Amino acid sequence: MTLVPDRAVPPEQAAREEDLIARVRASFDSCRDPRLKELMQALVKHLHAFLREVRLTEEEWSRAIEFLTAVGHVTDDRRQEFILLSDTLGASMQTVTINNEAHGDATEATVFGPFFAEGSPRIEPGGDMSFGAAGEPCWVEGTVTGVDGDPVPGARIEVWEADGDGLYDVQYGDGRVAARAHLFTGADGSYRFWGVTPTPYPIPHDGPVGRMLEATGRSPMRASHLHFMVEAPSYRTLVTHIFVRGDELLDSDAVFGVRESLVKDFERRPAGTPTPDGRVVDGTWTKVRFDIVLAPAGV
Ligand code: BEZ
Ligand code: FE
Numbered sequence: 001m002t003l004v005p006d007r008a009v010p011p012e013q014a015a016r017e018e019d020l021i022a023r024v025r026a027s028f029d030s031c032r033d034p035r036l037k038e039l040m041q042a043l044v045k046h047l048h049a050f051l052r053e054v055r056l057t058e059e060e061w062s063r064a065i066e067f068l069t070a071v072g073h074v075t076d077d078r079r080q081e082f083i084l085l086s087d088t089l090g091a092s093m094q095t096v097t098i099n100n101e102a103h104g105d106a107t108e109a110t111v112f113g114p115f116f117a118e119g120s121p122r123i124e125p126g127g128d129m130s131f132g133a134a135g136e137p138c139w140v141e142g143t144v145t146g147v148d149g150d151p152v153p154g155a156r157i158e159v160w161e162a163d164g165d166g167l168y169d170v171q172y173g174d175g176r177v178a179a180r181a182h183l184f185t186g187a188d189g190s191y192r193f194w195g196v197t198p199t200p201y202p203i204p205h206d207g208p209v210g211r212m213l214e215a216t217g218r219s220p221m222r223a224s225h226l227h228f229m230v231e232a233p234s235y236r237t238l239v240t241h242i243f244v245r246g247d248e249l250l251d252s253d254a255v256f257g258v259r260e261s262l263v264k265d266f267e268r269r270p271a272g273t274p275t276p277d278g279r280v281v282d283g284t285w286t287k288v289r290f291d292i293v294l295a296p297a298g299v
Contacts, residue, residue, distance in 0.1 A: 009052075017048075017052055020048075021044065021048045025041045025044050067208055070207070071085055071207075071209070074207040079114075080114060081208060081209055084209045087111060087113075087203070088203070088209055088213065088218075090255075090256045092111050092112075092255065093110065093256045096110060096111060096239075100295075103147060103296075105147055106147055106236070106238075106293050106295035107238055107240060107292050108240065108261050108262060109239055109240050110239070110240050110257040110258075110259060111239075111255050112239050113255075114204075115160060115168040115227075116158070116227070116229070117160070117170055117180060120158060120177070120180045120182050121177060121180075122181065122182055122183065123181045123182070123183050124183070125183065125186060125192055126192050126193065127181070127183065127194070128193070129159055129180060129181035129183075129194065129195050130194060131177060131179065131180075131181070132178055133164070133178040133179040133196055134163045134165055134196070135165075135179075135197060136283065136284060136285060137194055137195075137286075138194065138195045138198075138266065138285065138286045138287070138288065139193075139194060139276050139285065139286070139287045140159075140193055140194075140226070140288050140290065141191065141192040141276070141287075141288075141289055141290075142191060142192075142291045142292060143185070143188070143189045143191070144157070144185045144191065144230060145189055145291070145293055145294070146293070146294055150189075151188050151190075152185060152189050152232045152235065153185055153186060153188070153189055154184055155184065155185040155189070155230055155231065155232035155235075155294070156183075156230070156231045156232070157182060157183050157184070157185065157191055157228060157230050158228070158230075158231075159181060159182070159195065159226065159227065160180035161179050161180075161196065161198055161225070161227060162179065162201045163178065163179050163196060163199075164196055164199055165199075166200065166201030166202075167201065179196060192276070195226060197224075197266055197268075197285075197286045198226050198242075198244055198266075199224050200222060200247065200249050201222060202219075202220040202221050202222070202254075203221075203222055203254050203255065218254070219252055221249050221252070221253075221254055222249070222253055222255065222257070223243050223244070223249040223250050223253040224243065224244045224247045224249070225241035225242060225244070227241050228240050228241065228242070232294060234297050235295065235296060236298070238295075240262060241257065241262060242262050242263075242264045242288065242290050243258055243263045243264065244264070244266050245263050245264060245266070250263060264288050265289075266286040266287070266288045267286060267287045267288070268286050269284060271283045273285070
């Protein structure tokens with residue numbers, strides 16, 4: 001029978017535990033880097049508070065070490081299981097939130113994710129970033145402005161997404177480049193391009209993080225989304241996505257990336273409806289507007 005630890009700790013026991021915390025924290029007192037000292041002492045404070053709150057058993061401690069070891073073993077140059085762990089614990093999203101402070105109407109940031117790739121092809125305004133990726137065509141348009149409403153010409157917009165089968169090009173392992181591109185805003189701050197309508201897909205869940213999700217009854221699915229990174233001189237770089245209104249995964253995104261302000265209407269048009277640029281599309285297509293507001297650099 002497993003004994004449930006008694007959470008009411010007698011004073012003598014509490015004194016021993018608190019003495020240990022004080023000694024571990026004091027071991028960093030002479031750290032010459034004040035920020036490192038602050039980080040380590042706060043880490044010790046919160047880590048010990050967790051251990052004491054849950055009255056961690058030695059068996060649970062061993063299981064935790066085994067889990068972290070497995071996370072390390074599966075991590076290599078291409079797979080970063082520690083970031084995935086941070087993502088699924090909401091730590092990535094909290095760090096993004098802390099470091100992208102609300103500023104006027106500036107567009108909210110969200111997680112970067114593991115599927116950005118350097119060196120995407122450039123497309124011209126109205127170009128097609130799908131490069132043959134499977135999926136329903138989607139017309140995306142909007143503007144990039146500052147919080148004062150002034151247009152931001154020449155802003156570099158990187159866009160990337162999974163294809164209609166829920167896979168990024170890099171997951172095929174055949175070197176293809178599809179459903180990713182970069183483009184620049186025009187003199188009036190506007191942009192437009194063709195992509196594919198986002199579909200839901202799971203985060204990599206064949207490793208220890210997937211086992212953690214399974215053991216805790218959580219889903220690995222991400223809400224359907226299209227990634228953006230927007231850069232312009234004198235503005236804070238924005239890393240974000242837009243999500244599809246009506247997607248049933250909006251409330252259970254595996255990495256807590258959804259913000260209400262980023263949920264957009266992807267309006268579906270019947271086959272045969274004329275497209276904004278006269279392109280002939282075989283079946284249905286969707287249209288979404290995303291007006292991006294950049295915060296000034298340094299806020
Ligand atoms: C993604 O957006 O593709 C993603 C983000 C975080 C973890 C895994 C995947
Ligand atoms: Fe993604």
